[in-house]
Every structure is written in C-alpha cells, then in structure tokens.
Amino acid sequence: MTHLDAVPLWLAVPVAFLLILGSSLTLLGTIGLVQLKSFYERLHAPTLGTSWGVASIVLSSMMLFSWLGSRLVVHEAVLAVFVMITTPVTLMMLGRAALHRDRTEQSPELPEAVQRALGSAQAPEAAVSQKA
C-alpha cells in the first residue's frame, strides 16, 4: 500500500466518505431489487446505484488519481456521464417491453391505472366482435 501512504488526511477523508456512500447506495439498490414485490417497483431500485453510486465512486476515484498523478484526472467523468445517459434509455425500453408483454398476456401484475385503461379500451372491441 505504498501509493496510499502518500495521500494526505484532508483528501483521504472525503475520498473514503464518497466511497462508503456510493457503495452503500449501490448495495441498498440491489437489496431493493431483491425485496420489492412487482417488476414495476423493482425497475426503480437499481437506479440508486446508477445515479449516486456511480457518481460518488467516480468522484472519489478522480480525486485519488488526481493526487497520485499530480495533475487533474478527469477521464473517469466519461464513465459517469455515459452511465447517466444510458440508464434511462435502457430502463425505459425494459419498462415498455414489460408493459407490452403484460398487456398481451393480461397479466395481473399490471399497474391498476393501466388495467382500468385496458378494460375500457377492450369493451368496445368486445362489442364489435360480438356484432361481427
């Protein structure tokens, strides 16, 4: 651990704090992923890790490597920006895919508002099919 001895205390404290914060938030997010009941609730839990978890670990990594390299190191920021841009895209696509699958199968896991909308939308269809 020679390179860690060179870090002064005023830098080590925020680095350690950000590390513990980020990893705890990521762990909490995955506990939510295991604990929550329906898929639509589980969709939200891991975003704790992809937002603040990634941000604080990347920040602490930037601070540590900036001190160790004696220059400003910002290439980790690319990773944080990339994750923050891509996570909403993937989760939106996953949510839409799940909604599509649940709708076609009339799954009871559907959120209530969607079920009500589906019920009112299907009534005219049923009437039409009876007529035909």
Next chain:
Amino acid sequence: MSATLLVTALSFAQIALALAGCFAGWRILRGPRAQDRVIGLDTLYVTAMLLFLVTGMRTGSSFFFEAAMVIGLLGFVATVAMAKFLLRGEVIE
C-alpha cells in the same frame, strides 16, 4: 493514518459491491419472468463496473479503468438488445 482510513473504506466498498453483485445474481437466477432477469443482469453490469473502479483505486493502476469502460459499454448494448428482443421478438428487423 490516511492509508488505514483509505484501506478500510476500500475494503468496505469492495465487500458491499460484491454483496450487491450477489443480490443481482440472485434476481437473475430467481426472477419470475424474463424482464426481471434482464434488469438483474443490467444491475450486475453496473455493480461489476464499480467494483473494477474500486479495485483500480486500491492497486493504483489505470488498467482497471479501461476494463470498467468496456463493461459499461457492453452492458448498455446488451441490455438494449435484450429489451428490444422482449419488445419485438427480434433484435434487428
């Protein structure tokens, strides 16, 4: 003093992230439906990426950062491909 603090924090972060990966893996194995498994895999990607970053901080080398970058890119592409497959039944139409 600062090395002790940093090593403690790095160890805590590594253990917490490894546990988080275990939970995500549990959701992949258990997940009642395909979309649960996909979201578990996405979470596992992010967790592994963070674990690589923390390990890189511990060893002080920048190689782990490149590996984390590759994991991040591949994770995005893989999850989008699987979501597209669940939505349409095909990846490329």
